[in-house]
Amino acid sequence: MAPVRNSRVIFNEIPSGYPEPGKTVVYDVSPKIDPYAVPLNGGFLVKILVLSIDPYMRGRMRDPSIESYQPAFPLGQPIDNFGVGLVVRSENPAIKVGQHLYGFYDFQEYSVYRDLTELRRARVLDNEQTLPWSAYLGVCGMPGQTAFYAWNEFSRAKKGDVVFVTAGAGPVGSTVIQLAKQAGCKVIASAGSEEKIAFLKSIGTDVAFNYKTEKTLDVLLREGPINIYWDNVGGESLEAALEAAAWHARFIMCGMISSYNSVDDHPVKNLSQIFAKSLTLHGFTVAVLHDKYVDRFYAEVPRMVAEGKIRFKEDVSRGLESAGEAILEVQKGRNKGKMVILVAEE
Amino acid sequence: MAPVRNSRVIFNEIPSGYPEPGKTVVYDVSPKIDPYAVPLNGGFLVKILVLSIDPYMRGRMRDPSIESYQPAFPLGQPIDNFGVGLVVRSENPAIKVGQHLYGFYDFQEYSVYRDLTELRRARVLDNEQTLPWSAYLGVCGMPGQTAFYAWNEFSRAKKGDVVFVTAGAGPVGSTVIQLAKQAGCKVIASAGSEEKIAFLKSIGTDVAFNYKTEKTLDVLLREGPINIYWDNVGGESLEAALEAAAWHARFIMCGMISSYNSVDDHPVKNLSQIFAKSLTLHGFTVAVLHDKYVDRFYAEVPRMVAEGKIRFKEDVSRGLESAGEAILEVQKGRNKGKMVILVAEE
Incomplete structure (x- = not known):
């Protein structure tokens, strides 16, 4: 098959006040990928479904010489944050095609990874409750x-x-x-x-x-x-x-x-x-409390959400091209619920 | 015997900035007491030896309508703080003449109390280490x-x-x-x-x-x-x-x-x-941690002080008439060690 678009969102400029869509981050449609042919080298290929936009991301839009609890976004590279992706090919025996993986993803449509550690705080989502995948970026993320x-x-x-x-x-x-x-x-x-x-x-x-x-x-x-x-x-x-x-x-x-x-x-x-x-x-x-509570969290919270004991509200923005605006909305507090980017349908 | 002077230090005016000696507090020599005849009504008479001047006292020099963790000093009344006093007469069977009592005292030369609860966080000091009494207002207080x-x-x-x-x-x-x-x-x-x-x-x-x-x-x-x-x-x-x-x-x-x-x-x-x-x-x-640690404190700290394992420095000011100046020195940080008022020799 011919290569398809693998668009992405690039960190372009350190903002001094609020981030500016199209300036702080830019949407780049130039990269291509052939999902069927891209070499995996023992890894796996993920199609990104949803990506999260969170307030803390503003702190990563800084001069990398300033230390903080989260690394700065490198200029000229895709920004990254939590997301859920679908495994579409795999040469890694621990990762199966069809699995849904929660973890840290670059803001682009497809990515190849070697193993789960590259996704940081990764988790295979069994989603017994059949919640929308976006819920795993908010109340269940x-x-x-x-x-x-x-x-x-x-x-x-x-x-x-x-x-x-x-x-x-x-x-x-x-x-x-x-x-x-x-x-x-x-x-x-x-x-x-x-x-x-x-x-x-x-x-x-x-x-x-x-x-x-x-x-x-x-x-x-x-x-x-x-x-x-x-x-x-x-x-x-x-x-x-x-x-x-x-x-x-x-x-x-x-x-x-x-x-x-x-x-x-x-x-x-x-x-x-x-x-x-x-x-x-x-x-x-x-991150400091993750290891202590993570298993209890996934055992209890998705169930409470499915039972209606914890309710949530989302603001779903369609397409990676909307990321810049979505980031600004969250910083301004104008979003109407947990802001997520719907990158692709399954 | 004839009555003697029972001078005191009165809270006279709420300061707006630093407390002013002679204005914020005033030294009052008018009260008299006959230590041999004053009625005890089942209580005991204490001759105050040393009184403590501490930074936190500034917070008590406020309008009493403002709540805080320590009560405001009432205008026109003696200020009070931690001190060590000597029991000179007693009708309370729990309190013996010659005992040294640590606790909250009005800034005056003699006071009558009914029981130890009136002294708040009171303690009979056995002083096995024969430290100076003033040490019980600083490192041991x-x-x-x-x-x-x-x-x-x-x-x-x-x-x-x-x-x-x-x-x-x-x-x-x-x-x-x-x-x-x-x-x-x-x-x-x-x-x-x-x-x-x-x-x-x-x-x-x-x-x-x-x-x-x-x-x-x-x-x-x-x-x-x-x-x-x-x-x-x-x-x-x-x-x-x-x-x-x-x-x-x-x-x-x-x-x-x-x-x-x-x-x-x-x-x-x-x-x-x-x-x-x-x-x-x-x-x-x-006060919040007092009950949990007080016994361990008196068991360990005076001993460490006597052994030279904890050293301390004092700034001894002589006579109740020096209280106003001593309070200001502490607020200005001009004192040369733990500020105490030597009210009387034993």
Whole structure:
């Protein structure tokens, strides 16, 4: 057969503020691949079905001389992130044609790998519950793991605890909210649009508010004090949470999107509350807790999702050409659910 | 016998910046007491020997409508803090004349109490090691407890860990430094005068520096990364510690004197390091850990002090009339060691 297009998304320029579609990343249709003839050299060929767009990707769009917990995207190379792919050919006896593999993929239509270690945190998905593959990028993927691992590791939740979750409508936040409700907590959650607030209410959030129209501190002083704070945002939200924290509250420090696209973030001025109230702030990245919780996660979460005990919302963007725009939407918080790129139908 | 003077130190005015001797607190010589005749009503009479001046007292000089972990000083009443007193009369069968009692005392020469609970965290000091009584206000008192309790609770120190201690020459910091050296750590410590730097070196600090003449971040980047950060200061030191922290570092959040006398403190702009490096910040006040560690503390620390394994330095101020100045010196960091007021000889 003749070669087909193997389009990809290239990291083209380090952004100074928000990433710009067509400039920060560019869509490149020039590469070709012959899926039937490309040499595998003992490896396997994957057709990428879905790719994930996550807030943390902004941190990888940096000068590689700056160290961080995730490697910088190399300029001129495809960006990469979690995805699900279908094995279409294999010379590796451990990998079967027809298997669905979760792992780290370059943003292109087809890729050849030697073994699973190249996919990092790879997993063969049996998908007994026949969930859509995209669910394995959100509630059943890295964001869901982030929520599940750290909630279990750090929350020390008791029935009746008051929990505050920022970016509550995202895949991490919404999973945290539902785990907190299962634990018998009262949940306060913030988001930035009325559509997101409606979603927060639909998943059981006790107090859902739009941080753009209501002051976070006012809500927390009225509804708190808070025993557990899940921080996806930082800045003003963190400051309000410190102010409204109960004695011995646990702060789970997951991300700070308020500062990802700007150096002029809201300085937090009340850090003395950390010792005054005997707070503990737990910083983590999902990789740190992965080995401890991963098997329990895949045993429990897809089942809870299939049973409707954890609900999720997606924003599906079609085609790799939409990646640049999708990345910006997530940084701006304009996505309507977990952002995924549908690269190809099966 | 005729009544004698029972002078005291009154909280007179809430300061806006640094406390002002003679204004924030005033020395009042008008009260009288007859130690031989004052009615005890089943209680006991204590002659105060030494009183402690600590940084945290600044937080009590506030409008009482502002909640905090320590009650505000009531205006027009004597200030109070830890001290050691001698029992001179007693009608309480549990308290013997001649005993030395550690606990919370009003700043005056004599006081009558009903029982030990009124002294809060009271302890009868047997002082087998015959240390000076003032030592029970510093290394063998609340500051030493602060260091000992939290170091044992939170540091998870391993041999070779790099530890950074701010306000290293104070009674908390200098005790932490010596516990860290006993644990086989490399210790970096900061202080604000050459005299304090000399003391830091004399107790085994590996890297002692004057934060007024050398940039904390430069020192930490050169000598770190740091595994354990003991924060007595906040602000710029905290920011530098976040920047120079090792993956999984423990931050022990003990105090933030840089912000006690000013609302315009240095805003910490790199809090995203908390999740990026999987840091844990442990806020605490000594009272929270007291019951768990107090017996071990009194069994181990006075003995280590007597054996010279933990060294300490004091700045003894004579007479209650010196309290206002001593409070200011501590807030300014101009004291030359643990600040105590010698109220009376035995």
